[in-house]
Amino acid sequence: MEQLQRVGEVARHFRETKLSTLKPPQEFFDHRQLSRPGNMNEATSRITYNTRHFSGNYLLVILILAAYAMLTNPLLLIALAFLAGGFAAINKFAPEPVQVGSQTITQKHLYIGLFVIGLPLLWLASPVSTFFWLVGSSAILILGHACLMEPGPESEYQGVEGV
Template sequence: MSIRFTNIQTDSTLLRNRVGDIRPVHEFFDFKRVSKPKNINEVQGRVTYNLTYFSANYLIVFAILSVYSLLRNLLLLFVLILVAGSLYGISMLKGNDLNLGFTRLTTSQLYVALTVIAVPLGFIASPISTILWLLGAATVAIIGHAAFLDRPIENAFSGEAV
């Protein structure tokens, strides 16, 4: 049995398409189009349109907020770097033991040591509160922008029946 994937984009193609979808800053921060929506239907229409139109910009906003949240929680940043660096170092051994001269450590022992160190540090670093803050801040920023930024004049009436 053979499985064929015909419509899968490679990561580089997907990234190139996303970068091409980034809207200019003057369009993203067009204060002339900021207005209070009249009703919930208008909010829904604006959010639907803006989430689609500015999706790449919103990914950048999310990335910036992610970096900011990690810089606010330096212990979590340290734990992430420690775990990533340790996993990379263990993978560089390619299954061989680590010889320190006075002792030999197997990759299983190294993984256990990493777990024993990283799990308590991870709990102390409070990643859940950082993730909740990130989700809340991103939601407020993105949905707030999408709800209060009106459609451009040329697209304002495209979804309405005449």
């Protein structure tokens, strides 16, 4: 019960901090603000400004790409569900050793069995290549968008404070 409350607090904090910075789609996809940067300094300053300005949108892009990667790699989804479900089932249904005939099966034996089946299954699902695909595709989309989007007029005044 306490863990469930902690998960709720983390979700609420995430929603308040990260998702509250979401910009509307009209601003995020404003094609009138697209232009090629003149030089590397301009590209760098655009990337710096836009990654802060659109941080919530970029996080959403990463989450959508991660969901896509999971759905297009069903073996990875099965392997992760098997491992997570196995951990949950062992913790819930087998906290104490169980006597089966002359053998005593402990949690340690069950975890070893889970790893013997789950880790090769996870290895076959190639999570490393999925991770690098996610990193690469996110970087290309986010850096491309941040580099091509001209900062709005409010960026000129971001360092100026009111008198």
